[in-house]
Amino acid sequence: MKKKLRQTVDSPFIIAIGASAGGMEAIHLLFDHTPEDGVAYVIIQHLSPDHKSFMAELLEKHSKLKISIAENEMFVEVNQVYLMPQGKNMTIKNRRLFLSDIKPLQRNTSIDIFFDSLAESHKGKSIGIILSGTGSDGTKGIAAIKRNGGFVIVQDPVSAKFDGMPSSAIDSGNVDVILRPDLIPEEIITHLKGDILKNRFSDQIDDKNEEVLLKILGLVEKRTPLDFSDYKRPTIIRRITLRMAKNKVATLEDYVDFLETNPAEIGILSKEFLISVTKFFRDTEAFEVIKDKVIPEIVDNKLQVDALKVWVVGCATGEEAYSLAILILERLTELKKNLEVKIFASDIDKTALLQASKGLYPKSIANDVCADRLNKFFVKQGDHYKIKDNIRKMLIFADHDIVKQPPYGRIDLISCRNLLIYINTILQRKILTSLHFCLNLGGYLVLGPSESLGDLRKSFDEVNKKWRIFRSNEVVRNFRDTTYSTPGLERQLVNQSQNPAPQKNTQKSNLGELTKRSLLEVSGYEAAIWVDTDFKILQAFGDFEKYLLPKIFNYNLIEMLPEELSIAASTTIRKSVKNKKEATILEVRFKRNDAIHSVNVLARPFLAEPGFGQTIILILFCDSKVKTVKGREIENFGMETHTSQHLEDLKGELAEAKQKLNEANEALEVSNDNISSYNEELISSNEEMQSVNEELQSVNEELQTVNNEYS
Structure with a gap:
């Protein structure tokens, strides 16, 4: 049995639940798991004004709490559920519900209306929940709740019969948690525990707690470029206690230990401190x-x-x-x-x-x-x-x-x-x-x-x-409050000093020895060529020229081979790298010098071989048949099949290249923005230095004058 939570009687949490089409099932699931938790629930549904609602009777079978149909100026009590009557809009102020008639032919925004009034009236003591429904009602309302320090939970769209309202809410960026309805009550309890924890620290922030808080902020600053030591304590405490409750940590000291053993939590906490709530033409x-x-x-x-x-x-x-x-x-x-x-x-x-x-x-x-x-x-x-x-x-x-x-x-x-x-x-x-x-x-x-x-x-x-x-109404000539730097550039220099660029690889790893070792395991192969994942030739051994086209050597193996052999080598190399094991293709037939040749190809990957820092592949060629070895993957060459596979591989590479190009373009755009930003900073710093220099020059002239007088 869940332990009851005691909230402040004067200012309990009010939980508003907005639902529309498909919301009945979600509401039932939610209240199947809701205990008496010292809060009040208000349900706002899109109801037809022409048909009697049986919501109260149906919900009584799923809830341990008292169910009431809201009446005008009704006072909201804890451990009760209030239902908005049909044909009405509803607002709340000072724990009293106020009803008004819905205007005919007007778009239904009853959820936004109630959420907005709840945010204004109860500030951080408001929790908004969006369940199944079509349209976007509730999206503006949760923005108001977030602006006023409240908490927002949205039904996972995958579990919703109609995902319009949940998806719209999520897209707005004003959602704290996305859950299935049956998991929402537990999240509410976690949030309430966090509030109790926050109140305790807010009321009793002694020197010891302050010292521990500074340790937490120090860990954040050490792991990220962010310093929150000068942020107001209530903001910091609120965010920390929410994370403590989320991770079921009871004391600040325990949370320090938790951060030290779970570095990923530091990143999550720093993002909690960054409050990014905005919208177009806000206010x-x-x-x-x-x-x-x-x-x-x-x-x-x-x-x-x-x-x-x-x-x-x-x-x-x-x-x-x-x-x-x-x-x-x-x-x-x-x-x-x-x-x-x-x-x-x-x-x-x-x-x-x-x-x-x-x-x-x-x-x-x-x-x-x-x-x-x-x-x-x-x-x-x-x-x-x-x-x-x-x-x-x-x-x-x-x-x-x-x-x-x-x-x-x-x-x-x-x-x-x-x-x-x-x-x-x-x-x-x-x-x-x-x-x-x-x-x-x-x-x-x-x-x-x-x-x-x-x-x-x-x-x-x-x-x-x-x-x-x-x-x-005035121009400031100089600014002495602080000495500035350009951390963006500083971080680059620090990273370079801590992670100096690796010296050019001299390929100390002996490819010849690796080749000999491989040839001992497989017999009959006459030529060996080492390539990287881009098919660039690193080194070649044996009678390799007989398999290459008579053209200028360009270091790309695929371009140096006859068409059939090129397709076979390409698909074999990709297959061996993908599966991280050796692959072989037999009887690759191609015409050269008016003669038909039959060649076997074996590809053996060496993943991140020491001395190279990358995956390298050994390609072996021979004219004679290779004995089948147990456990070795071997297939016969088919021009049509392998050409199709080759085209699929190329399509995959092209798609990957396009994605990387888009990512590179985005990174370049961000980099250009930062360069422009740094340039403006440097211009500003230069102007400040010029101003200081002028002052120093003036002081120097004064000193020189005084010196001349005493000479």
């Missing part, structure tokens, strides 16, 4: 102010020869950066003005940056981007939308740590929204000073709604109080 009113006041002011004051520079700090998966690019392009198009636009979008989350650089987003962005903009700035690709090249080329995505790396210089607009709320006051000031330093006079700074300028207020004019938009 619509804020973007309207930027569109109507900020961007026109910047664009209108630029000459054709000028560059317009924007910096999005903590860009996550790129939606905000692309949103700004769209607004800028719209303004430039309206004025028929051609400006060079550089939008630097930076983050320390490499996974998010990689997604951002691809510019590929789920179809659910149609909820945030109007149809006109979708048509103008996106290309439909299956169930996704891809940013058009004219927008993508405006952006430079970069792995940039604003705390450790130099800021970009001469920026017209900086967006740094909802980053400062996670870090302490000292680091906030450091970042704000850095941002102020790189802004042009009259440049704009956009912060999150809950963030402020602190003691830098006098350096900015307030443009919009609600959406925290400010305009710089």
Whole structure:
């Protein structure tokens, strides 16, 4: 029997379950495994207003909890399940349910409506669950829950009768866990335990706990390039305790031991610390102010020869950066003005940056981007939308740590929204000073709604109080708060020093000895040729020339052999490497010098042979028949069969080459972005050094004057 969990009576968790078509079975499975856990459940279903629902009667057979049909202003009690009545929409505030009539012919968004109100009312005490259903209702609602610190669980689409709602939710990137319905109750209990654990540490964060926390953060910094030591403790504790609960670890000391013995957990924990929640035109009113006041002011004051520079700090998966690019392009198009636009979008989350650089987003962005903009700035690709090249080329995505790396210089607009709320006051000031330093006079700074300028207020004019938009009223000549480096370049140098490039292989491994050893095991072969997996000839022994075409030697074995023998050698080599064992083809017939020759081919792979660091293959040729050896794979050559196999092999290689080429292109694009980013950092650092140099020159002149006076 599961132990009951005691939640705070004043603020229990409220769990909202959204379901539509096929959701009844999922709900029953979920409540078959749900104990009394000190929380309240609210079920929001898409119900027909014309037919009586029997949901309450049916659910009573599967639930240990009391079932109630919601009534207007009903108070929500723990260990109860509340069902939304048909023909109504429902919201919640201060643990009271409020009902309103569904408007006729209106799209059903009852799940979004309730989830949004739950997020606003209960913040981190809200859990949203999306079960089977068609459409995308609930996708916007879980985004609200995530923004307010809640937890989101979605039914595994494979287990759902209708996967529309679960898939849409997953595509939004706002999902914590994906599970079958019967496994969801256990995940809820784990989350509740984590909250109890978090509250305990939040209330009693003594010196000992702080010391252990620093050990955990030290392990993260040692294994990753990320330093979270200056993040606010509640944020760090919340993320750590969730992972502790997930791994069934009771104390911080035990979690340190767990991290040391499970290095993979360090990577998972560091990703938990990186909070990447964003969407296109997030906070619509804020973007309207930027569109109507900020961007026109910047664009209108630029000459054709000028560059317009924007910096999005903590860009996550790129939606905000692309949103700004769209607004800028719209303004430039309206004025028929051609400006060079550089939008630097930076983050320390490499996974998010990689997604951002691809510019590929789920179809659910149609909820945030109007149809006109979708048509103008996106290309439909299956169930996704891809940013058009004219927008993508405006952006430079970069792995940039604003705390450790130099800021970009001469920026017209900086967006740094909802980053400062996670870090302490000292680091906030450091970042704000850095941002102020790189802004042009009259440049704009956009912060999150809950963030402020602190003691830098006098350096900015307030443009919009609600959406925290400010305009710089002074230029900072120098910046002494920190010494910067360029970690991207530093890491490359460190890696090179720790892993120096291997010296050119001199092939000390004696291929001759390996050949002799192989020939002792098989008899009758007259020629031996060593190749690598690309068929490049490494060395040849014996009477090999009689099997090669009379052409200029080019080191590619397949191109040096007659057609039939080339096909046989190619398929045999590939087969031996794939199966990691010897392969033989008999009686390969080909015509040469008006005579028909019959040749046997044997391929023997040597996997990552010492001294080579790669797989090498020994190919043996002979004119006479080879005795069959037990355990050796032998087949007779058939021109049609082996040609077909050869073509299949080539198709596979071509597909693999295309995939590698795409990966290389993506890596090159990321590399180019980083190079551009480093270049801007160096320019900014150079400008700072020039400023300091001017000051030193001035001081030197003063000292020289004083010295002359005393001479």
